[in-house]
Amino acid sequence: MERDTWVTLSALQHLLFCERQAALIHVERIWLEDLLTASGRLLHERVDLPGHDARRTSRVERAVLLGSDRLRVAGRADLVEYLRDATTPSGWRPYPVEVKHRRRKLLDADRVQLCAQALCLEEMHGVEVPEGAIFSGVEHRRHVVLFDAALRRLTEDSIERMHILLRTQSVPTxxxxxxxxxxxxxxxxxxxxxxxxxxxxxxxxxxxxxxx
CATH class of the missing domain: 1.20.5 (Single alpha-helices involved in coiled-coils or other helix-helix interfaces)
Incomplete structure (x- = not known):
């Protein structure tokens, strides 16, 4: 019997890397840890504790719960910076930041995961989120990601593909x-x-x- 559920934000990165990997993790519930995944987990444990820092022109929220009823996707953002912006109803504009433990060029999987966070934030706050950043824990630097129309389409298509895997309980060859x-x-x-x-x-x- 088919079933459907919400897609987790982390599943999108698995999907863009390999659909079979995404199905093994999120359909079959199989997970094995190696040195790279363990290093990434330890890095995230340092930023995944809920909390916030406030400044005059910005505030930083850590481990922020996100969700979109329209896309049926939910998860947690490593960091969301709220920047002062007088053009928004609340006076703040969210800026998602995803933390990665590696030194290499950005992949579509990274951009899609971050863009999905932005789509959730837009629905939750009713404001446009035009960009965010990937922070490399190895390089200690940020890579800005623009949420243009092409990336938004890829992100929504990826969410729908993940819904199909979950609904049909499919594991690709x-x-x-x-x-x-x-x-x-x-x-x-x-x-x-x-x-x-x-x-x-x-x-x-x-x-x-x-x-x-």
Whole structure:
């Protein structure tokens, strides 16, 4: 029987990295930790304690709960900075900041996860959120992300794709790729085995079709 539920913000990054990984984690509930994921978890533990800092022109909220009824997506933002802005009804404009433990160029997965936070904030506060930032814990620097129309479309499409996986309880077949070597779930995913099984099924199906 099909079912539907809300999508978590973290699921979007898994989805953009690999749909099979997203399904293994969020449908099959499989999770394995390696050095990279452990380092990221420890970094997030330092910023995931709820709290706030107030200044004259801004305030910072940590571990902010977010949600969108329209998109049926929810989760928690590492940091949301509220910047003074006289053009908004409340006098503040939210600015989401996502913390990542790595030194490399931004991926679509990073941008989509951050943009989803912005879409939640826009619905919650009734103001436009035009940009946010990814903070690299290794580099100790920010990378600004603009929430343009293309990124917003990609984000909403990704949310819908994740809803479909959850609703149908689907686990896509593995497709071996270089990124598999850096995935903590590789020992449980077994891309060589499952991809090989698919090739055998395709071969047998082609033979049956050709002989019929």
């Amino acid at each position: 593995a497709a071996r790729a270089p990124k598999c070597d850096g995935c903590s779930l590789e020992p449980r995913c077994l891309p060589q085995v499952t991809a090989g099984q698919k090739r055998v099924r395709d071969y047998l199906r082609q033979r049956v079709t050709a002989e019929s």
